[in-house]
Amino acid sequence: MIRADGSRKATVRQTADQTRVFATNFFAQQAQARRNTWRILLLFWIAMVATIALTFLLLVVYSGYKAGQRWVHPWEIIACLLFTLWMVVFGYLRRREMLNQGGKSVATSLEGRLVERKTEHADERRLLNVVDEMALAARIPSPPVYLLDQENSINAFAAGYHQFDAVIGITRGAVRRLNRDELQGLVAHEFSHIFNGDMRLNMQMVCWIGGLDAISTLGYMMIQGRRSSSSGKNDGGSHLIIGLAMIVVGSFGRFLGSLLRATLSREREHLADASALQYTRNPYGIGGALWKIWKLKDKGLNAPFAHEMSHFFLSSARGQPPRSFFGSKFLETHPSLETRLQRICPELLRTGAAPPGIKPDFFERVDLPVEERPDERIDILKPQTAKLAGAVSLLQQATDQVSSFGTNLERSHHTGTHLLQLARREAALAKSLALALANIRPTSATSKDDELRAQLEAWLATVEQPEFERLQLLNLSLPALRENREDERRHWLSELEKLEIHDSTPDGRFNMLLVAYTIFALHPDRRTPLRAPATADLMLATHQILSFASQVGHESATERAKAYAAGWMLMKRNLPSLSAKPLARLRIADLVLAFRVLKATPPLTLTELHQSLDRVMEFDRRVTGREAAMVQALRTAAGAPDWPG
Amino acid sequence: MTMFFGVVSGLLVALLLYTITVYNGLVRLKTALSNSFAQIDVQMKRRYDLIPNLVETAKAYMKHERETLEAVIAARNQGLAAMRMLSQNPADAAQIGKLAQAESQLRGGLQSLSVVMESYPDLKANTTMLQMMEELTSTENKISFARQAFNDAVMEYNTARQVFPSNIVAGLFNFTAAQSFEIENPREREAVAVKF
Numbered sequence: 001m002i003r004a005d006g007s008r009k010a011t012v013r014q015t016a017d018q019t020r021v022f023a024t025n026f027f028a029q030q031a032q033a034r035r036n037t038w039r040i041l042l043l044f045w046i047a048m049v050a051t052i053a054l055t056f057l058l059l060v061v062y063s064g065y066k067a068g069q070r071w072v073h074p075w076e077i078i079a080c081l082l083f084t085l086w087m088v089v090f091g092y093l094r095r096r097e098m099l100n101q102g103g104k105s106v107a108t109s110l111e112g113r114l115v116e117r118k119t120e121h122a123d124e125r126r127l128l129n130v131v132d133e134m135a136l137a138a139r140i141p142s143p144p145v146y147l148l149d150q151e152n153s154i155n156a157f158a159a160g161y162h163q164f165d166a167v168i169g170i171t172r173g174a175v176r177r178l179n180r181d182e183l184q185g186l187v188a189h190e191f192s193h194i195f196n197g198d199m200r201l202n203m204q205m206v207c208w209i210g211g212l213d214a215i216s217t218l219g220y221m222m223i224q225g226r227r228s229s230s231s232g233k234n235d236g237g238s239h240l241i242i243g244l245a246m247i248v249v250g251s252f253g254r255f256l257g258s259l260l261r262a263t264l265s266r267e268r269e270h271l272a273d274a275s276a277l278q279y280t281r282n283p284y285g286i287g288g289a290l291w292k293i294w295k296l297k298d299k300g301l302n303a304p305f306a307h308e309m310s311h312f313f314l315s316s317a318r319g320q321p322p323r324s325f326f327g328s329k330f331l332e333t334h335p336s337l338e339t340r341l342q343r344i345c346p347e348l349l350r351t352g353a354a355p356p357g358i359k360p361d362f363f364e365r366v367d368l369p370v371e372e373r374p375d376e377r378i379d380i381l382k383p384q385t386a387k388l389a390g391a392v393s394l395l396q397q398a399t400d401q402v403s404s405f406g407t408n409l410e411r412s413h414h415t416g417t418h419l420l421q422l423a424r425r426e427a428a429l430a431k432s433l434a435l436a437l438a439n440i441r442p443t444s445a446t447s448k449d450d451e452l453r454a455q456l457e458a459w460l461a462t463v464e465q466p467e468f469e470r471l472q473l474l475n476l477s478l479p480a481l482r483e484n485r486e487d488e489r490r491h492w493l494s495e496l497e498k499l500e501i502h503d504s505t506p507d508g509r510f511n512m513l514l515v516a517y518t519i520f521a522l523h524p525d526r527r528t529p530l531r532a533p534a535t536a537d538l539m540l541a542t543h544q545i546l547s548f549a550s551q552v553g554h555e556s557a558t559e560r561a562k563a564y565a566a567g568w569m570l571m572k573r574n575l576p577s578l579s580a581k582p583l584a585r586l587r588i589a590d591l592v593l594a595f596r597v598l599k600a601t602p603p604l605t606l607t608e609l610h611q612s613l614d615r616v617m618e619f620d621r622r623v624t625g626r627e628a629a630m631v632q633a634l635r636t637a638a639g640a641p642d643w644p645g
Numbered sequence: 646m647t648m649f650f651g652v653v654s655g656l657l658v659a660l661l662l663y664t665i666t667v668y669n670g671l672v673r674l675k676t677a678l679s680n681s682f683a684q685i686d687v688q689m690k691r692r693y694d695l696i697p698n699l700v701e702t703a704k705a706y707m708k709h710e711r712e713t714l715e716a717v718i719a720a721r722n723q724g725l726a727a728m729r730m731l732s733q734n735p736a737d738a739a740q741i742g743k744l745a746q747a748e749s750q751l752r753g754g755l756q757s758l759s760v761v762m763e764s765y766p767d768l769k770a771n772t773t774m775l776q777m778m779e780e781l782t783s784t785e786n787k788i789s790f791a792r793q794a795f796n797d798a799v800m801e802y803n804t805a806r807q808v809f810p811s812n813i814v815a816g817l818f819n820f821t822a823a824q825s826f827e828i829e830n831p832r833e834r835e836a837v838a839v840k841f
Contacts, residue, residue: 122775122776122779125776125779126779126783129779129780129783129786130783132783132787133783133786133787133790134790136684136688136787136790136791136794137790137793137794138794139677139680139681139794139797139798180782278797279790281793
């Protein structure tokens with residue numbers, strides 16, 4: 001059964017008292033963590049300045065010694081100071097160059113896979129929903145989500161230096177083993193890192209610590225230099241001493257910096273935990289996730305880069321820290337799980353305590369590899385009755401909305417887009433929408449399901465759609481259709497191209513036009529050629545378009561011929577006469593080709609075509625809705641305004 | 646004397662800069678506030694759009710539960726209509742009342758729907774249904790998270806407005822206190838517990 005069952009709310013109800021306590025607590029915890037951050041940062045800067053000052057003093061003493069003076073000239077002091085600063089800043093910039101790659105590269109270097117917005121996989125769908133929910137709660141834009149498919153442990157990371165380029169990564173283990181609440185807690189924790197700019201802070205510190213490397217490096221170089229140029233002068237010893245001293249100062253500064261960085265990182269983890277409580281208002285969210293990691297005693301991540309990136313992760317990527325090793329506790333980037341649980345959800349630390357909703361076989365299933373669950377994949381190529389029912393209801397709804405708004409195009413566009421945002425999730429839905437709108441009975445591609453066809457036809461029989469609105473809705477569904485996967489889109493296009501409509505009534509012609517329009521709008525190759533098309537091509541295209549136009553607008557053959565001739569008269573000035581009769585046999589493919597030619601033609605050249613289209617339409621002094629829709633479709637295809645969406 | 650004037654004008658410039666900073670901070674918080682409020686609106690609309698799909702799916706399986714399904718749809722339509730009216734005139738108290746009534750009916754309808762669904766194992770196993778339930782749950786959560794984010798934003802703004810010395814700037818430029826989003830009936834605060 002789905003766990004998406006409001007258990008979050010149930011949990012909150014059960015623990016209403018605790019929640020009330022936390023409601024005051026987490027803001028205090030956050031404030032505390034922020035105060036500590038300032039203290040640690042101050043210490044960090046003191047350590048940095050002290051190291052730089054020590055190096056500076058060493059250089060001053062050294063230059064004084066070399067000059068053989070008892071005191072040093074002021075200019076030399078300034079030179080030493082500048083040299084030291086330059087050294088550290090250079091090291092800082094070099095490090096920054098290496099690290100400043102944005103969140104996406106971190107995610108891909110960890111072998112993360114971007115979860116597509118229109119995923120059909122149940123787990124991924126849930127994950128994206130949870131991320132959106134937490135983005136709302138944290139008031140930040142929803143970031144791209146990467147899934148670490150290879151990782152069986154429960155972990156997550158956030159990377160990126162700005163709210164707008166941040167990404168969030170989650171291990172498959174976390175997606176599979178955490179329930180909805182816990183996933184919320186985990187995501188909320190990472191969002192706090194994004195919101196509070198922890199990645200930027202951490203990068204700054206890493207870079208400055210890297211800058212101190214320059215001091216040690218210079219020390220090594222001095223010792224090396226002494227060896228290579230040991231020309232017997234008696235200042236060799238001073239080189240050695242100064243070199244060693246600089247190595248010691250540099251390394252000590254580095255050690256101190258790393259220590260403070262780790263301390264700060266732990267403090268920020270507490271801040272993120274407290275923020276996760278603020279966002280979810282549910283101690284069992286992040287608490288449950290941490291409890292599961294704690295109980296599972298995960299072995300650590302498999303990705304090769306995980307160690308260097310440990311500070312990004314929810315819990316230490318190295319797994320549980322070894323207790324025996326001295327100092328490891330102080331250099332850990334994450335506080336111990338017990339400490340964290342103590343602050344967020346202390347009742348989970350009691351022996352035998354477990355987060356609510358944990359399945360009895362949770363620990364037995366842990367060793368099982370994370371496998372695909374094919375039954376949870378929703379196969380979009382096999383439309384189901386239920387899905388179809390949804391499609392029909394959506395169509396009904398869309399029709400209601402559009403007709404209630406009348407021809408107020410902008411508003412209907414707005415609502416339509418809104419509706420289609422819902423439809424976008426299901427490619428099949430959008431497909432049937434477009435098919436139904438173009439009044440096309442599903443062909444071989446979708447007709448496997450008889451029920452689908454029957455229902456669609458039933459719907460089409462009841463709803464008599466005015467052409468203008470049909471075109472409008474088709475326009476609205478184009479963005480959704482374009483979002484389909486490349487191969488699906490191609491498949492669908494080839495099906496559309498195979499369609500043959502032999503209906504020569506105006507309505508049949510209009511449907512052909514809509515199909516051609518759809519093909520043209522969706523065809524992947526929509527590049528504009530560099531050269532304008534040849535006159536002969538343009539003439540043929542005009543011929544095709546006018547033939548269509550005269551047949552969409554008029555019933556009888558004589559009227560069609562007259563309307564066509566009237567339109568053609570206007571074009572005559574530019575083009576040699578080809579035929580005074582409209583084409584009898586019209587094909588969708590020819591129309592698509594004509595659209596392509598027109599699209600590539602400079603707009604000014606088309607002025608006359610637009611005029612002659614008007615002439616064809618108004619020939620019988622009666623402009624029907626179908627004619628108006630046709631002319632708009634032709635103009636859009638010819639590139640007059642931009643394509644919708 | 647020139648020294649004195651220099652110091653005084655320097656202080657004035659610093660004061661001006663500080664006031665500008667505080668003012669901008671308050672404006673930013675206030676914008677965040679209205680943004681958060683708009684989110685609530687968006688999510689509620691989204692739910693109204695989802696419900697018909699859900700009901701249609703259920704309809705295919707639940708032949709005998711027409712009334713329940715129709716009640717849900719009716720409540721949804723009422724709510725949507727009230728919402729449309731409200732978007733034209735946000736201060737319309739009668740429409741707010743209607744919206745609240747439709748909301749509680751909808752909540753009741755969805756709850757009874759979930760009870761009824763218990764007796765339809767086919768429906769419970771239907772992947773589309775599961776997916777829709779996930780969407781609905783998520784939307785319910787989004788509504789409550791959007792409310793919560795709005796209230797957090799209100800708190801942040803009100804705190805910034807009250808603490809010294811930014812309260813002087815707030816008073817000077819008439820930044821009024823914001824009202825948080827409270828629902829009178831505590832049961833309504835909870836999103837629908839849709840359980841299958």
